[in-house]
Amino acid sequence: MSSEPTEVHAEGGEHDTMTRKKIWNVFFVLLGITTVEFIIALYLVPHGILEGKIANPVYIVLTLLKAFYIVAYFMHLKFERVALVYAILVPILFIIGLILVLTNESHYWIGLRG
Amino acid sequence: MSAAVSPAVSQIDEVKTTPWSGGRSPFNVEYGKMMMWFFLLSDAFTFSSLLISYGSLRFSAPTWPSPSLVFQSVPGTSIEHGAPLVFVGLMTFILIMSSVTMVLAVEAGHRNSKKEVVWWMIGTIIGGLMFLSCQALEWNHLHSEGFWWSAIPNKETLQEFFKSGVPLGQQQMSSHQFANLFFTITGFHGFHVFSGVIINIIITINVLFGTYKKRGSYLMIEKVGLYWHFVDLVWVFVFTFFYLI
Numbered sequence: 001m002s003s004e005p006t007e008v009h010a011e012g013g014e015h016d017t018m019t020r021k022k023i024w025n026v027f028f029v030l031l032g033i034t035t036v037e038f039i040i041a042l043y044l045v046p047h048g049i050l051e052g053k054i055a056n057p058v059y060i061v062l063t064l065l066k067a068f069y070i071v072a073y074f075m076h077l078k079f080e081r082v083a084l085v086y087a088i089l090v091p092i093l094f095i096i097g098l099i100l101v102l103t104n105e106s107h108y109w110i111g112l113r114g
Numbered sequence: 115m116s117a118a119v120s121p122a123v124s125q126i127d128e129v130k131t132t133p134w135s136g137g138r139s140p141f142n143v144e145y146g147k148m149m150m151w152f153f154l155l156s157d158a159f160t161f162s163s164l165l166i167s168y169g170s171l172r173f174s175a176p177t178w179p180s181p182s183l184v185f186q187s188v189p190g191t192s193i194e195h196g197a198p199l200v201f202v203g204l205m206t207f208i209l210i211m212s213s214v215t216m217v218l219a220v221e222a223g224h225r226n227s228k229k230e231v232v233w234w235m236i237g238t239i240i241g242g243l244m245f246l247s248c249q250a251l252e253w254n255h256l257h258s259e260g261f262w263w264s265a266i267p268n269k270e271t272l273q274e275f276f277k278s279g280v281p282l283g284q285q286q287m288s289s290h291q292f293a294n295l296f297f298t299i300t301g302f303h304g305f306h307v308f309s310g311v312i313i314n315i316i317i318t319i320n321v322l323f324g325t326y327k328k329r330g331s332y333l334m335i336e337k338v339g340l341y342w343h344f345v346d347l348v349w350v351f352v353f354t355f356f357y358l359i
Binding site: 018030034037038063071075099103106109113 | 166
């Protein structure tokens with residue numbers, strides 16, 4: 001009985017684990033994304049090459065990319081069972097729901113003020 | 115063992131192996147690690163609620179203190195103006211770095227190398243303490259300008275943080291909201307970093323005493339590692355929404 005689950009574990013969990021090389025790769029990805037954000041904030045926006053309205057969505061996309069790398073590789077979620085991945089990721093839909101509701105609400109507020 | 119079972123009962127006693135018949139653990143992680151994930155999910159909800167409230171208040175305000183004007187000094191040095199993002203960049207680097215030392219500790223734990231685990235954990239703790247010191251400097255700087263919970267700087271100082279032509283009433287209203295949200299959200303995050311440092315110290319002491327060597331696995335390092343990476347993850351969002359946008 002004990003042989004079966006350990007085999008599964010070895011297949012799904014320990015096989016694709018993080019090596020030291022991979023860890024440093026992820027670190028340089030995170031550092032690179034942060035550097036891009038700095039270039040946008042310190043050079044592109046002040047010099048008028050990129051408008052603030054365009055820069056903000058870019059920041060959010062880059063932030064989500066960083067979040068993906070941290071959760072997938074540092075927190076190892078990419079190498080866990082699919083059931084656990086969904087158990088963690090699907091409830092995040094509630095957060096998106098709250099964002100939509102409150103964005104709509106603040107639109108209404110600013111309409112009242114303006 | 116299964117060979118000895120007679121054919122008559124084997125049908126019932128056979129170990130079920132397919133995922134939907136209870137033959138396997140659906141998550142295939144240890145209980146404590148799964149609970150850490152669920153705790154982090156609930157914590158993600160808490161931080162999201164705080165950040166989304168911040169976003170909706172800011173979005174509905176006619177004006178807001180400009181981050182590149184509020185955070186343009188390097189606390190702890192004589193640089194007071196013209197260096198936006200430099201200090202917070204340093205803080206971000208420190209936190210990402212301490213996240214890396216944490217994964218390296220987890221990786222060393224997989225190889226059961228006690229000595230390496232200890233060194234990487236000490237590195238992580240130092241990173242956490244450095245981040246907390248930076249945050250203390252940052253808070254102290256904003257406080258010296260007049261910001262605190264429901265406290266804002268005087269009229270003259272306040273004008274430096276806005277583009278010219280914004281009426282004083284609007285400046286004061288949004289600065290109040292900014293001050294409360296900034297100290298609450300970075301404070302809650304800083305409290306998480308502080309707890310993380312304490313937890314890391316406890317775990318490192320356990321490693322030194324050989325608790326996990328006796329247990330035969332360094333899984334506990336992985337669990338505190340999850341918490342520590344989560345703190346880093348939250349900072350990525352705080353950094354974007356307070357300092358960049």
